[in-house]
Amino acid sequence: MIALKSAERRYGASIAVYPTTLEFERGKTTALIGPSGCGKSTLLRMIIGLIAPSSGTLEVDGTPVNTFTSQQLRRRMGYVIQDGGLFPHLTALRNITLMAQHVGTDPAKVSSRVAELCTLTHFPQEALGRFPVELSGGQRQRVSLMRGLMLDPDILLLDEPLGALDPLVRSALQKDLRSVFEALGKTVVLVTHDMAEAGYLGHRLVLMREGRVVQSGSLEDFQKRPSDAFVTEFLTAQRSLVML
Numbered sequence: 001m002i003a004l005k006s007a008e009r010r011y012g013a014s015i016a017v018y019p020t021t022l023e024f025e026r027g028k029t030t031a032l033i034g035p036s037g038c039g040k041s042t043l044l045r046m047i048i049g050l051i052a053p054s055s056g057t058l059e060v061d062g063t064p065v066n067t068f069t070s071q072q073l074r075r076r077m078g079y080v081i082q083d084g085g086l087f088p089h090l091t092a093l094r095n096i097t098l099m100a101q102h103v104g105t106d107p108a109k110v111s112s113r114v115a116e117l118c119t120l121t122h123f124p125q126e127a128l129g130r131f132p133v134e135l136s137g138g139q140r141q142r143v144s145l146m147r148g149l150m151l152d153p154d155i156l157l158l159d160e161p162l163g164a165l166d167p168l169v170r171s172a173l174q175k176d177l178r179s180v181f182e183a184l185g186k187t188v189v190l191v192t193h194d195m196a197e198a199g200y201l202g203h204r205l206v207l208m209r210e211g212r213v214v215q216s217g218s219l220e221d222f223q224k225r226p227s228d229a230f231v232t233e234f235l236t237a238q239r240s241l242v243m244l
Contacts, residue, residue, distance in 0.1 A: 001026040001187040003153065006056035009042050016042045018211045019056055029181050029188040031202030033195060035234075036166045039211040040191045044159050047189065049074050061154070075103070078148030082160040084140035086132040093128040100150050117146040120180060138169040145180070156181075159191045168231055174200055195219070195238040207231060 002024035009017040018041040024030050032040040045051045046058060049070035058065045060073045086095045092116065100110050118125050123142040132140055141161055148156060161177075162170045178201055181188055192198050198205050199219035207214045207222070215227040226232045 001023055003059045004043075004046075004053075005049075005059070007046060007053040007058050008055045009039075009046060009051065009146070009210075010054040015154055015211055017046070020213060022206065022213060022216075024187060024189055025204070026187050027185045028200075028203040029190060029201055029204060030204045031190045031192060031198035032206050032208060033192055033198045033234075034208035035193065037210075038208040040208050041159050044157055044189060044191050047155075048079055048157055050076050056154050068161045070146065075151060076153050077155040077157055078151070078153040080141075080144045080148045080156070080158045080161045083137070084132065084144035086140055086143060086147075088132050091131055092123075092135065092139075095132070095143055096128075096146045096150055098147070103151070105151075112168060113150060113152075114146070120149075120183065121145055122176060136169075137165050137174055141165065142176075145177075149180075149184075150207050154187060156184075156188045158188070160193070161190070162197065163192070170197075177201060194233060207234065 004020050004022045006019040006021055007017065008015065008019045021161070031048060032043060034040050034065065042051070046053055047060070049065055052066075060076070063069055063073060065073055086092075087098070090098065095218070096117070097110050100113070115125065117123070118128075121142045123139065123146065126136065127139060132143070135143065144161070148158075162173055165173065174197060181201065190198070190201055195205075201217075205219060205222060206216045209230055215222060215231050217225075222231055222235060226235070
């Protein structure tokens, strides 16, 4: 569904992502993991077209992403960021439906879709009239997820969507996210620094370090067949994965 071919991103003399060739399978969840500053969020922003590769190519469903196609392709993607990224002056409902109204979706279809998404994400419909400041952290993330899913995109991109939540809320949302992913069967790319979360949600894990892919595979591959010492070091640092 998504293919990077020697895609690189530079900022002047600094290289955020070295030439990377990577494919993301249709209908599967891929988790991009790694320490802060390793390039995983940059990779995600290249996929959605917020930034362009400095060199190399990027294709979505066989279509090259460029100046002429990026806006059209972006409408096939849902984007969810840390802490929701909601507009504070809009209610939950307005945040969710903003893009649908912008593209002129029929109001009856919008209402039906909102009700469907509330059921899917376990968000109370009576809270749709509240502003982001009146919602809990978990509720804001559910609203952000509904906004990302509103136009029924083929691809869902999530950038540290649960990073700012407390452990209990995060655990509950992880379960709900996995249920949503399984129910919808979309191509999902998830950025996280939490190996346990990546292993729970992802069909495949891609570990990055300093702008390069270190290893790609299942959690079992990482645990039993690490590609180098950094993989083992990263696993060991994840307290949720080791015996204390």
